[in-house]
Amino acid sequence: MAHDEGDAGIPTPLGDDAARRVAARVAAMDEAAAAARVAELVPELLRHNYLYHVLGTPEIDDRSYDLLYRELELIEERFPSLRRPDSPTRKVGGEPVDFLPPFEHRVPMLSLANAFSADDLRDFEERRDDSGRLRGGIRKLLLDAGAIGEDDVITYVVEPKLDGLAIELVYEHGLFVAAGTRGDGRVGEDVTHTVRTLRNVPPRLFTDAPPPRLTVRGEVLFELEGFLEMNRRREEAGEKPYENPRNTAAGTIRQLDPGPASRRPLLFIAHSAGEGLVLPTHAALLDRLRALGFQTNEYELCAGIEEVIAAIARLGERRHDLPYEIDGAVVKVNDTALQEVLGFVTRSPRWAIAYKYPPDRVSTPLESVVFSVGRTGVVTPVAQLVPVRVGGVTVRNATLHNEHQMSREMRLFPSAQGEPLRGADGEEIKTGLRHGDVVVLQRAGDVIPQILGVLDRPERQGARPWVYPEDCPVCGHRLDREENPKEPEKVTIRCPNRLGCRAQLQASLKHFAGRRAMDIEGLGDKLIAQLVERGLVTRPSDLYHLDVATLAPLERMGEKSAANLVAAIDRSRRRPLERCLFALGIPQVGEATARDLAAAFGSLDAILAADEAALLAVDGIGPDVARRILEFTSDPRNLEEIARLRAAGVVFPDVEKPAQDDAAKVLDGKTFVLTGTLPSMTRDEAAARIVAAGGKVVKSVSRRTDYVVAGDKAGSKLAKAQELGVTILDEDGLLALLQGTRDES
Ligand SMILES: [Zn+2]
Incomplete structure (x- = not known):
């Protein structure tokens, strides 16, 4: 459905006859007719959203949905007073907020105790001593309380454990009014403005008799497919891909601007209620939440803990087929009366436990190691692998981080599933990476998998070890080794050729033009590669001398794109000082440090003139960063480039200090x-x-x-x-x- 593709709720422009008829009909409405039509359209659209997002059984096609949506939008444009609080058009991001106010949970949001094995789960139900006497577990508590008999079997609900951000939604008299993060369980942050935009958060409950106040708990998470697609687009646009869906979901929800939340494929999945909804069983509660309009998890009812263990194993086998990431299973006592008998211990309910799956491990042959040169010249080994699926994603390469890891730090494994081999004293046996090795990969939470080590195979005997090249694989310049006397394992190997090295030049240009630096729209990776290959740009300042005549003949450009790019480059001349500083790519100077420098010194010239003492006086700048800044500001090549940028019209504007008078x-x-x-x-x-x-x-x-x-x-x-x-x-x-x-x- 069109209203389901990243830009949730934003209809595509409809230019044909049907759309024109809708527009004409709205134009002919008086306010009374419009009000009557809104009263039909809002519930109708909410129902279609529910059918599509929650039940997965749409009744109408995208096109018909879009026409209804457009009609509502047009009516609301003409008669703004008819815009209802539960209108689906409100899902399009609204105004940013200035800060996230505290959000109090009237009923604390608790966390669950963890289980890591089948035996942990068995102990959760009952623990017996050697003579078979019941010593602990919930069965003993329930028996002691007289809540169950000796022969009773405890029924559990097993649900996937979602790896997301815990959120509480508040509904008053059926209307969505607020949302907050878990925080410390009692007070979180108010994130109403972002959560409101999530396409599967119902603005109104599906019931004629809503409780005065209902709080619904669940997790906000990314649909995995959408997350990977978002990363592909980011990489195409020259932006850094996000590593981990969970952290990205949390970051999106906690933003002041609701725009990204409304565009990203985020879901809210309900799993419990805080206030306003008590049912005899947890399964009935989940069914009721779904009937009220919430997306809930699939669940399985299990009689006794052995059925729970079997259900968790079944779920584990197909966990990577689910549309979102799960990191385990949640087990809850189904009967609400029994839950009440069991109660709570410190911050966790006694009647529930979370089982965590072990991270996924696989092995795959190493094809090769390529040495990639980064923006600052640091050379990093990247393992090229025979493609393999791990944790639901296909992996073709994985970074090895540094020389130490590649040449000494690989753990030896007997098999992909096993624990590392240990020597006589119990120490892990380590080795370097060799040609022909089979590596053991693990993926846990992050999209990017980790190479844990190599398999112990007889073929390793006599195989050549992988070593760093002596010369830069891109420009051929002799590489430098920077030893760190305090941490000998942290050797940095660097190509010192800087902008003379094509890899560093391209990466520097990409950084310079990046969204958080000079923000030159339209200057993507492929274009940068062309500009560098043809020798049109040899340093960032050259960008400011490009004209339409030079750009238009490039691949996939043309007059119009070229003119747009020249205009975008021109706009970047007036970026604030902190962004210009960040764009210069001073080693160790990220956005935050750039901001601190700009605020502390107020002008580029003051920063260039600053000595070590002046730099160290800035909050957040330590000796290491100060040294990097001084190296940068004392290098005549950098000063020459800054002069070129200035001559090309880049302003480096002074920061207006808060006025004293x-x-x-x-x-x-x-x-x-x-x-x-x-x-x-x-x-x-x-x-x-x-x-x-x-x-x-x-x-x-x-x-x-x-x-x-x-x-x-x-x-x-x-x-x-x-x-x-x-x-x-x-x-x-x-x-x-x-x-x-x-x-x-
Ligand atoms: Zn190089």
């Missing part, structure tokens, strides 16, 4: 609203500069608003400003105000 607070007391996309700064940056100059940034436009700063794709706020006669500025207007050069009327 009133005279500098040019925006004192003025109220601003920001809307749309500004050409050269993000809304956060614009807001920071307004606040630094004494102004205030608020969310909605009113008569008290002094200025609305409108960028590209500004929406209803711009219309409201026009209606109220509020002064509207573009980015240049804002910059002029900040510099005090605009006449304040």
Whole structure:
């Protein structure tokens, strides 16, 4: 379905007859007719969402769904007062929030005790001493309490254990009103703005008699297929792929901007209720949650712990066929009355336990080791493998991190499933990687698998070890070894040829143009490779001399793309200082350090002039980072490149320091609203500069608003400003105000 492809809820533009008829019908509606139609459309669309996302049994095709959705959207555009709180159009990301307020759980969110083996599970049910007497486990507690008889079998529910972010949703009188993370179990963070956009979080419960307050617990996670697809797109765009679906889901939900959450393939899967829903069994609770509109897990009812163990083994065999990652199984006593008898111990319920699957291990032959040269010249060995599936993904290569790991640190295994071999004193036997080796791979949580070691095979005798080359595999320059006296295993092997080395030049250009650096849209990997191959760009500053005539003839370019790229390059000339610093690619200077440097020194020249003492005085900069910065700023090649960038029009703007005197607070007391996309700064940056100059940034436009700063794709706020006669500025207007050069009327 079109409303299911990453950009959840955003319909494709519909330009044909059916769409025109919908538009005409809406245009002809008066408010009463529109209200009546909304009352039909909202429940209808919510029902189709439920059928599609929760039950997987859609009744209509994408196209029909999109037309209904579009009709609702058009009505809401014409009559904004008809936009209901449960409208599915609200799933499109809204305004960013300023921070994540605390979110209190009225009923604490607990964690579960863990089991790692079948015996742990058996002990959970009952522990007996040598003479067979019952000593512990939940059976003993229930017997002692008189809740079960000697012959009773305890019934359990086994569900997949989801590897996601624990979330609580709050419904008041049937309407979704809030969502919070688990946090410490009592207080988490309010993430209503992002969770609201998830396509399978129902805005309204499917019931005519909702409880006054219902809290539903579950996990937010990525659909694995969508996650891998998102990574493919990121790599194509020259961005770093995400390593791990769980952390990425958590990061997306905890963002201030709901946009990414609304576009990414995130799911909420319900597994329990906090308040407002008590049923005789856990299975009935899951069924009820599903009937109320929530996606729930499949589950299996098991009589006794041996059935549980068998069910967990069956689930384990097909865990990689599930559309999302699971890391185990959750076992719960089904009967709610028995749960109450068992109660809680410290922070965990006694009536549930989480079984964790061991990480997946496989073995596969090593084809070769290639030495890859990174942006800073560090040479890393990468193992090329005969493709193999592990943990649900196909693996073709895996990094070996460094020389030490490759030449000394491989553990020897008797088989892919076994534990490493041990010597007489119990120590693990280690070896270096040799030609013809078969490696043991493990994948646990991360998408990128780890090479644990090699199989102990007789063929290893006399096989050649893999060693680092002496010369750079890309440019042929002699490689440097940097020993670290404190940690001898951390030898860094580096090609010192810098931009003269094509691998480093390409990686540097990619970093320079990256979204968080100079943000040059359209300058992707393939284009960079062409520019470098043809000698058109030999250093980042050369980008600023490219013109349409040079670019247009390149593969997959043409006049229009070339003109767009030249415009994007031009826009990047005015990036804030911290982004320019990050773009320069100073070793060890990431985004956070770049921000600290910019804030502390205020200008590029001050940073270039800073000595060690001045650098160490900056919070967060230690001796190692300071040394790297000084190496960079004392290298004439870097200074020459900075001069070239400046000559090409890159501004490296000074940071406006928070004014100490009133005279500098040019925006004192003025109220601003920001809307749309500004050409050269993000809304956060614009807001920071307004606040630094004494102004205030608020969310909605009113008569008290002094200025609305409108960028590209500004929406209803711009219309409201026009209606109220509020002064509207573009980015240049804002910059002029900040510099005090605009006449304040
Ligand atoms: Zn090189």
